[in-house]
Amino acid sequence: MIQARRKIGFHLFFKSGFRLIFLTAIFLIGIRWTKGAGYLDVYSILVRPILPGTAQSEWLKEGQNIEKNIRLQILEKDNIRLRRALSLKETHNxxxxxxxxxxxxxxxxxxxxxxxxxxxxxxxxxxxxxxxxxxxxxxxxxxxxxxxxxxxxxxxxxxxxxxxxxxxxxxxxxxxxxxxxxxxxxxxxxxxxxxxxxxxxxxxxxxxxxxxxxxxxxxxxxxxxxxxxxxxxxxxxxxxxxxxxxxxx
Amino acid sequence: MAKNNKKLLFIFNTIFLPAIIISSPDLLKINGISPCWPVIWLLPFSLKNTPWKSSIASIVLGIFLDSFTISDVSYIPSLFLLSLVWSQYGLHNKKIELYFNIGLMAVFGTAVVGLSIWIQKIMLYSFLRNNWFYSWSIYAFTTEVLITGLVAPFFSSWLLFMYKKN
CATH class of the missing domain: 2.40.10.340 (Rod shape-determining protein MreC, domain 1)
Known part of the structure; x- marks a missing residue:
């Protein structure tokens, strides 16, 4: 049976190795267009179990508290020294x-x-x-x-x-x-x-x-x-x- | 039996009541305010005893309670007045065991105690004279009346029952 030339071309295209090239090109264009969104989303899902959780934020807070305590101690010492210099009352912590x-x-x-x-x-x-x-x-x-x-x-x-x-x-x-x-x-x-x-x-x-x-x-x-x-x-x-x-x- | 009742009364009057006044348990509070325990105790005692005995008991109770307060305001005047009124009422009325009657008398007694403290505070602290009708006093007064009215029918009627049994 004789088929239309255009239909034969399309059939040949899918049957041949051109199909792979075509799909790869579409895939690459998609990735470029979405700026790698799919990859990034999959990556974020995969690494979710090993992400730094609440523990790390607690460490950070603890570190900040230590820093604040040290600063407070320094300021208190300064305060006591200055109060003594001015002969004012002190708080004995x-x-x-x-x-x-x-x-x-x-x-x-x-x-x-x-x-x-x-x-x-x-x-x-x-x-x-x-x-x-x-x-x-x-x-x-x-x-x-x-x-x-x-x-x-x-x-x-x-x-x-x-x-x-x-x-x-x-x-x-x-x-x-x-x-x-x-x-x-x-x-x-x-x-x-x-x-x-x-x-x-x-x-x-x-x-x-x-x-x-x-x-x-x-x-x-x-x-x-x-x-x-x-x-x-x-x-x-x-x-x-x-x-x-x-x-x- | 009478001996057991006496024991129970003794335990209630000497251990339970002072303990509950000192510890002021949150379970028996409305918004941080406890029932007026002296009224709950004095009401059945005065109803059962003569004015003479009741007035002495009220003074003793007042002295005891004043040691747990932190200012010069005293419970004694209001408790003394209540003991006289209730003992007179108790001598002439025989049907006073009803919960409702006891509750109403406790409400009246708490209102008298509250007013007495309120007036004494106004007299004692000059700055309260300009603010005598402010929210705290009304709050303390109404809440104490309410919680005592709820608690008294249980404790006071039981105490009255025990006094009558002895």
């Missing part, structure tokens, strides 16, 4: 007593924590208690094996603080909630929302520069002096372990 919270009353009429270290461990009335986030209160009373910590939130509890950015002092007064009131001593507080509130370097009762909280609201027009509402950074409701600073400076 090595004299901390860790204690567990054994009873908690952080929202009722009286706001305090009971901790499992007392006079036997060298805890005295008035010592500073810190937790994750900063200052949480002062030792109110001690027994032989326990101590009671009066929280900063307890109504009537007042401590001297300052805002480092403005260098203005104030009295932080507990109002029963996690947002105590900061009553400024100056007519013009210069404070802004977001300012960090710390213990005053001039305080004779507390160690200097302990973080307390962040300013959340300011009323500059209040009489007789302006006041701010401070959000505490440490949450006494969630803290199970605290540290008592044996020497308040």
């Amino acid at each position: 090595e004299e901390k007593i860790s204690a567990a919270v054994i009873s908690r009353s952080s929202r009722s009429w009286w706001q305090y924590l009971e901790i499992n270290k007392g006079a036997k461990d060298g805890i005295l009335k008035g010592q500073t208690v810190i937790g994750p986030g900063g200052l949480i209160g002062l030792i109110d009373s001690t027994t032989l094996f326990t101590s009671r910590v009066r929280l900063l939130t307890d109504p009537g509890h007042q401590v001297g603080v300052w805002i480092d950015r403005t260098k203005r002092h104030g009295i932080l007064t507990g109002m029963g909630t996690n947002r105590p009131k900061l009553i400024f001593l100056n007519k013009n507080s210069l404070a802004k929302i977001g300012d960090a509130v710390t213990t005053s370097p001039a305080s004779t009762l507390l160690p200097p520069n302990l973080i307390i909280g962040i300013v959340q609201f300011i009323d500059e027009k209040a009489l007789p002096t302006p006041y701010a509402i401070v959000q505490l950074t440490a949450s006494p409701e969630a803290i199970d372990w605290v540290q008592v600073l044996k020497d308040n400076g």
Whole structure:
């Protein structure tokens, strides 16, 4: 049977070695056009089991933490040296007593924590208690094996603080909630929302520069002096372990 | 039997109640506020005993509780008043075993204790005078009333039952 010349040519092309050349060319054009996407995708799937996983990111974080700790130690040493040069109070980091919270009353009429270290461990009335986030209160009373910590939130509890950015002092007064009131001593507080509130370097009762909280609201027009509402950074409701600073400076 | 009841009461009054006041377990708290345990204890005692005995018990209980607080505010005035009211009520009313009655009396008692503490705090701390009606006081007051009203029918009615048995 006589076939059309064009059909015969096509048949011959697929039957002959030209087919291989044609397919290879198509394949190469495809790879060039997609910039090797197929290869890269297959490669990424194949190497997925041996990729550096969470372990490596943890090593990196650990390394960064070590670096930060070293820098912190250097800065602390500098700070101590400069404070000594200026005859200011110091914080003795090595004299901390860790204690567990054994009873908690952080929202009722009286706001305090009971901790499992007392006079036997060298805890005295008035010592500073810190937790994750900063200052949480002062030792109110001690027994032989326990101590009671009066929280900063307890109504009537007042401590001297300052805002480092403005260098203005104030009295932080507990109002029963996690947002105590900061009553400024100056007519013009210069404070802004977001300012960090710390213990005053001039305080004779507390160690200097302990973080307390962040300013959340300011009323500059209040009489007789302006006041701010401070959000505490440490949450006494969630803290199970605290540290008592044996020497308040 | 009566001897066993006395033992149970003794254990409850001398060990369980102080332990629960000191440890303030989270299980019996609403949003961090415990029931008013002195009210739960004093209510059945006052209902069963004479005003004289109840008032002495309230003062002793008040002194005990004041040692666990951290300011000069005292439980004694409110507990003393409640002991007198409840003992008078108990002397004239015989049908007071109902859970609902006990719960209502505990709610009333907790409200009196809460108001007393609130007023004393306002008198004691000058800065609270300008902020006497702020959220914390209302929160502490209402939550304590609520949780005591829920817990009292169980504990107080059981205590009253035990006192009556002896």
